[in-house]
Amino acid sequence: MIEVENLSKRFRQKWFKKFTAVDGISFRVNDGDVIGLLGPNGAGKTTIMRILSTVLTPTDGAARVGGYDTRKQAKQARGCLGILPEYWGLYERFTPREHLRMFGIFYGLGGPALERRIDELIALFEMQSYADRECKRFSKGMSQKVALARTLIHNPQHILLDEPTSGLDVMSARQVRGLIADSKKLGKCVIVSTHILSEAEKLCDRLILLDAGRVVAEGTPADLLTRTGKPNLEDAFLSLLGRTDVEVVS
Amino acid sequence: MKKIWVVFIKEFLDIVRDRRRIILTLISIFIGVPLLLVLPYGFIFGRMVRQTSDAISIPVQGMEYAPALIQYLEEEADIKAISAQNVRELVLNKEYAVGLIVPPGYEEKIRNGQTVEVILIADERRSIDLTRERLIIMLNQYESVLLTERLQKNGLTGEYLEPLTVLDENVASETETTGSLLGLLIPGVILSFGLGAGMPVAVAAVAGEKKKLTLEPVLFTTISRFDLVVAKFLAVVANILATFFLTMLSIALSLGLFILVSSRVMPREITNAQSAAEDAAASAKPAMEGWIQGYHIEPLAIGLFLLAPLIIVFLSAALQIMISSWARNDEEANTYLMPFNFLSGGVFFIAFFLDEFVPQLWHYAIPIFGTMLSMRDLLSDKIDPASLTVMFVSSILYAAGMLALAVWMFHREEVVFRT
Numbered sequence: 021m022i023e024v025e026n027l028s029k030r031f032r033q034k035w036f037k038k039f040t041a042v043d044g045i046s047f048r049v050n051d052g053d054v055i056g057l058l059g060p061n062g063a064g065k066t067t068i069m070r071i072l073s074t075v076l077t078p079t080d081g082a083a084r085v086g087g088y089d090t091r092k093q094a095k096q097a098r099g100c101l102g103i104l105p106e107y108w109g110l111y112e113r114f115t116p117r118e119h120l121r122m123f124g125i126f127y128g129l130g131g132p133a134l135e136r137r138i139d140e141l142i143a144l145f146e147m148q149s150y151a152d153r154e155c156k157r158f159s160k161g162m163s164q165k166v167a168l169a170r171t172l173i174h175n176p177q178h179i180l181l182d183e184p185t186s187g188l189d190v191m192s193a194r195q196v197r198g199l200i201a202d203s204k205k206l207g208k209c210v211i212v213s214t215h216i217l218s219e220a221e222k223l224c225d226r227l228i229l230l231d232a233g234r235v236v237a238e239g240t241p242a243d244l245l246t247r248t249g250k251p252n253l254e255d256a257f258l259s260l261l262g263r264t265d266v267e268v269v270s
Numbered sequence: 271m272k273k274i275w276v277v278f279i280k281e282f283l284d285i286v287r288d289r290r291r292i293i294l295t296l297i298s299i300f301i302g303v304p305l306l307l308v309l310p311y312g313f314i315f316g317r318m319v320r321q322t323s324d325a326i327s328i329p330v331q332g333m334e335y336a337p338a339l340i341q342y343l344e345e346e347a348d349i350k351a352i353s354a355q356n357v358r359e360l361v362l363n364k365e366y367a368v369g370l371i372v373p374p375g376y377e378e379k380i381r382n383g384q385t386v387e388v389i390l391i392a393d394e395r396r397s398i399d400l401t402r403e404r405l406i407i408m409l410n411q412y413e414s415v416l417l418t419e420r421l422q423k424n425g426l427t428g429e430y431l432e433p434l435t436v437l438d439e440n441v442a443s444e445t446e447t448t449g450s451l452l453g454l455l456i457p458g459v460i461l462s463f464g465l466g467a468g469m470p471v472a473v474a475a476v477a478g479e480k481k482k483l484t485l486e487p488v489l490f491t492t493i494s495r496f497d498l499v500v501a502k503f504l505a506v507v508a509n510i511l512a513t514f515f516l517t518m519l520s521i522a523l524s525l526g527l528f529i530l531v532s533s534r535v536m537p538r539e540i541t542n543a544q545s546a547a548e549d550a551a552a553s554a555k556p557a558m559e560g561w562i563q564g565y566h567i568e569p570l571a572i573g574l575f576l577l578a579p580l581i582i583v584f585l586s587a588a589l590q591i592m593i594s595s596w597a598r599n600d601e602e603a604n605t606y607l608m609p610f611n612f613l614s615g616g617v618f619f620i621a622f623f624l625d626e627f628v629p630q631l632w633h634y635a636i637p638i639f640g641t642m643l644s645m646r647d648l649l650s651d652k653i654d655p656a657s658l659t660v661m662f663v664s665s666i667l668y669a670a671g672m673l674a675l676a677v678w679m680f681h682r683e684e685v686v687f688r689t
Binding site: 031105114130167 | 489683
């Protein structure tokens, strides 16, 4: 379970100015739930992800991952969390297998168990043909698979996915969606940050709509449609953000 | 410990697999260094050998006035004299390296026991030219021949003209003298290397990872920031040491090659040599041999000498990691680290100003400078426990402090996420 209580994050800027990226946000994600964090650029999605991953410390409030406080028990929280950042951050001179081995060791795994897990993930993501090739010239889909496998190397109970299907072809995106659905079935706690509303509608049990660091709306996709009276999630999204003036450019 | 090792190996493999960097480094070390060392010195050395041993031609104005002198130069020094009208112009136009002007009435004045002024024309813009020295020494020798003849005519010996002899005594031991000479170059080279090398790895390992966004996924894992910084720091240290040893190997190979080639070339050239410059070189040889043969330092001094710069390598690596952590990306890190290049270059020249400097104990606590003082002392086999303790303890404290600062920087989110 992931719990976020009254979470705020302010960043110092030049000349003693402060910028509030997250402003008093609270939500809870139970095991077996998939929730979607939606919002325009700068809404605070990535900051929340970073606080949950313990690399940023909240200014106020608290976040707990699997019962571990991200501030006081950061290492334990990280140990039960798998994070896929928006930019995969692969070492281009290392192979997928080496990535998985290195990150496995970082999570405290080792020996034959780690090698078995690596083989399992290579098979799961169908990476056999390039598992021992340097990542230098990988396509987006190949890179995304390596990054996803790296996220899951320690079989985490909690998974944070930042734009997991961004830039992927239809096949790869479908595979990622399948993985999220499987994680839900396995009782894992998943948070997906995405811009793709149709995907959020299909995958997520609940959606949290953020704007300027605050929660604008929260509920199931059906709830949001009913509340706004709009026919689709895109219109509902714009309506909730108060930006109905955005027109389609043709 | 295993996590530190894994990050260290990752950094190592990242360097080794960067083929372009490896090829360029190996070219610089194993081709650039020999070219820089052997080519210019080989060129200078070869030129000096030719100038001192080959037959040379010189233009002589008024050659007809001094047949005996010309005969002496041709027979004793393999110097062929060519009669010329305007020697100054010939030398100025670089047609000849040196020339001679013999005044009219030369022979008569010599016969009468008078002084004759022979003018030696040279162009001192020629920086490496032993022809002038060769001719001067031959003329001096000829002067000695004439002088002996004159003294003999008057029933006198050479001692008559030498009422005073000066004996040179050196208060420093041979080890101290040689150590002082070595201290001019070796500590500067080692320390400037220790400060300057390793920068590309420090930049790539932290600022480069920030730019490529590969650092954040590592921070998501359970590896501690301390382990991460220590591993990257050790990778920089290892890179400095590896580059240093490869460069030293290259220098040793280059010098070996240079000596081998010189020893093959030299005997053939020297057998023909009759120049006086050789005599000068031969007289300098025992002194050089004395320096080398009389030079002796204790194994403890050698050990301490090797250990001293190692701590500066630690200090430098920690400082580079810290600066690289602060930078937003690799370009910024390179800019911040630019003063290091000046510092490493500047260190090389410090030794040249230390000749008259009498260090106090506290000087040994000044980072880098104190190490240089100690290295100079150790090269002269001076093992002073007090100054060495001050230098080692202070250097270790500086290095540890810098590493602690680098770790602290890595914990600051506004530093880690400055992209």
